[in-house]
Amino acid sequence: MDIYLPIAEVSVDVFVLLALGGAVGFLTGVFGVGGGFLITPLLIFIGVPPTVAVASSANQLVGASVSGVLVHWRRGNVDFKMGYVLLAGGLAGSVLGVWIFTLLKRLGQIELTISLCYVVLLGTLGALMMVESIRAQLRLHRPGVRRRKLHQHNWMHGLPLKARFRRSKLYISTLLPIGLGFVVGVFSAILGIGGGFIMVPAMIYMLGMPTSIVPGTSLLQIIFVAANVTLLQAYTNRTVDAVLALVLLVGGVIGARIGSRFGARLRGDQLRLLLALLVLAVAAKLAFDLTARPSDPYSIVWEKS
Amino acid sequence: MFAGSDQMCARLGRLTDRISCRHFRLMAVFLFWAGTARAEALVADLTNHLIAITTGFTGASVVLFGAIDGPGDVAVVVRGPDRDVTVRRKSRVAGIWVNSEEVIFGNVPSFYFVAASRPLEEIVSPSIAAFYRLGVSNLDMKPEGMVPPYLADEFVTAFVRTQQHARLFPNSLGKVNFIGERLFRTTIEFPSNVPTGTYLVQVFLVRDRDVISGQTTPLVVSKVGIDADVFGFAGRQPALYGAIAVLTAMVAGWLASLPFRSA
Numbered sequence: 001m002d003i004y005l006p007i008a009e010v011s012v013d014v015f016v017l018l019a020l021g022g023a024v025g026f027l028t029g030v031f032g033v034g035g036g037f038l039i040t041p042l043l044i045f046i047g048v049p050p051t052v053a054v055a056s057s058a059n060q061l062v063g064a065s066v067s068g069v070l071v072h073w074r075r076g077n078v079d080f081k082m083g084y085v086l087l088a089g090g091l092a093g094s095v096l097g098v099w100i101f102t103l104l105k106r107l108g109q110i111e112l113t114i115s116l117c118y119v120v121l122l123g124t125l126g127a128l129m130m131v132e133s134i135r136a137q138l139r140l141h142r143p144g145v146r147r148r149k150l151h152q153h154n155w156m157h158g159l160p161l162k163a164r165f166r167r168s169k170l171y172i173s174t175l176l177p178i179g180l181g182f183v184v185g186v187f188s189a190i191l192g193i194g195g196g197f198i199m200v201p202a203m204i205y206m207l208g209m210p211t212s213i214v215p216g217t218s219l220l221q222i223i224f225v226a227a228n229v230t231l232l233q234a235y236t237n238r239t240v241d242a243v244l245a246l247v248l249l250v251g252g253v254i255g256a257r258i259g260s261r262f263g264a265r266l267r268g269d270q271l272r273l274l275l276a277l278l279v280l281a282v283a284a285k286l287a288f289d290l291t292a293r294p295s296d297p298y299s300i301v302w303e304k305s
Numbered sequence: 306m307f308a309g310s311d312q313m314c315a316r317l318g319r320l321t322d323r324i325s326c327r328h329f330r331l332m333a334v335f336l337f338w339a340g341t342a343r344a345e346a347l348v349a350d351l352t353n354h355l356i357a358i359t360t361g362f363t364g365a366s367v368v369l370f371g372a373i374d375g376p377g378d379v380a381v382v383v384r385g386p387d388r389d390v391t392v393r394r395k396s397r398v399a400g401i402w403v404n405s406e407e408v409i410f411g412n413v414p415s416f417y418f419v420a421a422s423r424p425l426e427e428i429v430s431p432s433i434a435a436f437y438r439l440g441v442s443n444l445d446m447k448p449e450g451m452v453p454p455y456l457a458d459e460f461v462t463a464f465v466r467t468q469q470h471a472r473l474f475p476n477s478l479g480k481v482n483f484i485g486e487r488l489f490r491t492t493i494e495f496p497s498n499v500p501t502g503t504y505l506v507q508v509f510l511v512r513d514r515d516v517i518s519g520q521t522t523p524l525v526v527s528k529v530g531i532d533a534d535v536f537g538f539a540g541r542q543p544a545l546y547g548a549i550a551v552l553t554a555m556v557a558g559w560l561a562s563l564p565f566r567s568a
Contacts, residue, residue, distance in 0.1 A: 004362045004497070006532035007539060011363050011497040047498075059550050066558030108393055108404045116401075227551045234547025238539055242550040243532075249554060253561030290401045297396070298463035299404070302415065303389040 007241035008052040014247060016046060021060070021251025028064050028252065029071075029259020030266070031200065031215065031275050036061055036193030036226075037118065037282060039248065050111070052241050055233035059245035061194045061226035064252045065219045071260050072216025079167035079213050082177060083220035086199070089178035090225050093185020098232055101190050108301075114191055115286050121187070122283035125201050129276035132205070136269040168209045168217075176207060185225060189232075194222035197279060204272070211268035346374050346518035347510040354522070356495060357529040364497045367524065370490040371508060378421065378428040378511040379481045379489050380439055383524070385416025385473070386502030392460045408460040409449040415500040417441065417468070420479025420491045421511075430514045437509060437516055441465055441474055472496040501526050 003014040020042055024035035036057050043053035072078050104110040163174045180202050184195040199218045203209045209217070234240040263271065349371025356365045369381055390413045395402040421428060425440050435443045446464070448457045468474035473496065481491040493506075503525055510518040528536050539546040 002361060002363050002497075004358060004360045004532055006528060006535040009498065009501075011361075059554055062551050063554035063558035063561070066555050067562040068558075070559065070562035108391070108407055112401070112403055223555075227555075230551050230554075231544070231547040234539065234550060235543045238543055240539070240547060240550050242539075242546070242553060243535065245550065245554060246557065249557045249561070253558070256561070292402075294395055294402050296463075296467070297394050297402070298460070298467065299393050299395075300464055300467050301391045301393070303391070 003243070003247065005048070005052075005241050005244045007239065008048045008056070008244060010047050010049075012046055012048070017244070017247045018251035020046075021248035022255035024248075025064060025252030025255025025257075026259035026262075027255075027278070028068050028219075029256040029261070030263035031196075031271065035064070035196075037122070037191070037197050040193065043244075048241075048244065049239075051237060051239045052244070055230065055237065055239040056241040056244045057248070058194070058226045058229040058233065059240050059242060060248040060252060062223060062230060063245070063249040064256060065194065065223040065226060067253055067256055068219040068260070069216055069223060071256075072219065075216075075264075077213050078216035078220055079165055079209070080217075080220065081163075082165045082168055082170075082207075082209070082213075083217045085163075085174055085177045086181035086184075086217075087221045087224050089181025089183075090185035090188070090195075090221055091228060093182035093187075094189040094225060094228055094232075095185075097186040097189025098236075100186070104190075112290075115290050117187065117191055119283050119287045119290065121198060122279045123287070125198065126276050126280035126283055128205070129201055129272050130280065133269050133273040133276055137273070168207070168213050170208065172207065180206065181221065188225050189229060194226050196222055197275075200275070211271070215263070347379075347508060347520055348372055349508040349520055349522065351506060351522060351524060354524055356499070356524070356526040358499075358501065358527065358532065359530045360532055362497055364499070365495045367493045367495070368490055369493060369506060369508065370488070371520075372487045373489070373510050374487070376486060376512075377517075378423055379483075380421040380425065380428065380437075380509045380511055380516075381419065381479070381481060381491055381493075382437070382439060382507045382509075383416065383418035383493055384414040384438075384505050384507075385500050385526075386414075386504070387412040388415050388500075389413070390464065392464050394460070394463070406456075408452055408457060410446045410461075410464070411449055413446055413464070414444065415502070416473050416495075416504065417444065418475055418479060418493050420481050420493075422481040422483060422489065425478060428511045428514065429516065433515055437507075437519075439509075440478075471498060473498070473500070495526070499526055501528060 001014050002011040003017070004011045020039065024039045024042075027035045027038065039057040039060065040050075040053050043057060044050050048056070069078060101110065104113050162171060164171045180199070184198050184202070187193075187198060188195040196218050199221070200214055203214045203218060204211060230240055266274075349369060352368040352370070353365075356367065371379075373379065389409060389411050391407055391409050393404040393407045396405040397403075398405065419425075419440055421439075425434055429437075429439060434440055435445070438444060444461075446457075446461050448460070452460075465474055469476050472494075479491055479493075481489050483489050503523055506522045506524050508520045508522070509516045527533065
């Protein structure tokens with residue numbers, strides 16, 4: 001059954017959209033990543049214009065993250081203080097990111113930048129997580145394993161403005177989450193995503209937060225970053241398709257429900273290994289697309305009438 | 306008739322900028338007059354003057370029909386609203402495909418359709434075909450700035466290919482069918498991604514390799530119903546639209562999480 005999307009100006013099969021939303025919602029539930037890095041390329045693949053795909057998936061992320069946070073919150077797995085500190089940096093970063101986005105769009109290099117950023121970010125993160133989770137698996141199988149410290153402190157944790165994050169069992173410099181939020185905010189705006197796939201590993205490895213707290217806290221800040229992106233895109237580019245976002249959400253919430261139950265049964269290191277594989281697969285696909293000869297080297301862009 | 310056309314104008318005025326109300330009314334009068342007045346060399350009309358894009362829109366077809374006053378050939382051209390288009394070409398830089406060249410063309414039809422009762426080269430001379438922009442090769446696309454002709458040609462070819470792939474340009478010449486010697490008809494297909502705006506349907510009567518009569522009829526493609534309201538609202542009140550989109554998503558997300566309470 002086809003549905004006409006008023007802003008995207010194309011008709012697409014409503015069941016394809018529901019399935020797409022469902023698959024991405026599942027990932028949200030399991031890993032606490034928004035799934036924007038998957039939904040945007042998939043939407044473009046089914047014929048939605050890239051600008052609309054980016055903006056509408058941000059809109060969809062708002063809803064998906066709200067439902068995700070509520071679920072994690074009921075289990076007590078959200079560090080609100082940490083979330084708000086990350087968010088402060090994130091909002092500032094997204095302002096810079098939107099400025100860079102506008103500049104690159106004018107130069108016709110935004111798609112290239114997006115792909116390159118994805119390949120570098122996803123490739124690096126995926127490889128790091130892969131190595132770490134495999135090590136963790138090996139350690140488990142060794143007899144007489146010693147209980148590790150809660151987390152390793154490094155020089156960054158000792159920067160000024162230290163604060164206690166009770167839920168995360170951390171006493172670290174506030175500059176660290178603010179800086180992380182800022183960097184993720186810049187990338188969020190350029191890549192049109194919530195930034196969960198950068199945030200989640202950084203929270204685990206850089207901040208040293210307990211894995212169980214990470215998804216909920218990450219989703220909490222994604223709500224606001226995605227809402228900010230939606231508003232900015234609706235206002236400046238008029239590319240937010242609310243109908244598209246809503247259909248994706250319906251599929252997404254079903255997927256997220258299944259996903260978050262599934263995620264609760266998995267161990268942290270297994271979760272990380274799966275996420276690492278997924279991240280590496282997307283990076284490999286994008287790297288291939290960048291280097292393979294395009295089916296058509298030409299592309300056209302209509303000026304807004 | 307005029308009360309109706311005023312109402313229609315108000316609606317069209319929001320959706321199209323190419324045609325003013327005055328022009329539209331004039332054209333409506335002209336068409337009305339042309340249809341009833343003394344015998345013309347050529348009369349033609351569409352089965353539908355408005356393509357309404359609704360939620361279930363998967364494309365539309367419009368039949369153009371008409372009559373001519375004696376033997377001759379008929380050519381039909383449909384042009385969508387003109388817009389500027391940027392065509393970019395990728396080339397390999399350090400192993401990666403990068404957009405490296407771009408050519409901008411001004412006032413290019415966003416939709417183009419051409420049909421004739423016989424192959425164009427058989428019924429009109431090349432100069433006439435070029436003058437009336439008959440055929441994709443006669444669109445006369447002019448690049449902005451200094452672009453070498455051979456390069457411009459490559460970009461025009463690529464543009465046409467892209468439009469054909471999107472079914473917005475024809476792959477081949479459409480067929481104008483004659484029923485007897487006087488009556489003719491042709492079907493114009495619009496895909497689901499048809500651009501909105503005012504289209505011009507031009508019908509030409511051709512004799513002795515020259516156009517001897519012509520008629521232009523407007524065709525409006527616009528969004529109607531809830532979709533049009535959403536689209537219009539998003540354009541007029543972008544900040545409010547964005548806020549509502551965010552709030553709707555939040556409420557939907559909250560509703561979605563509710564069943565977990567009982568679980």
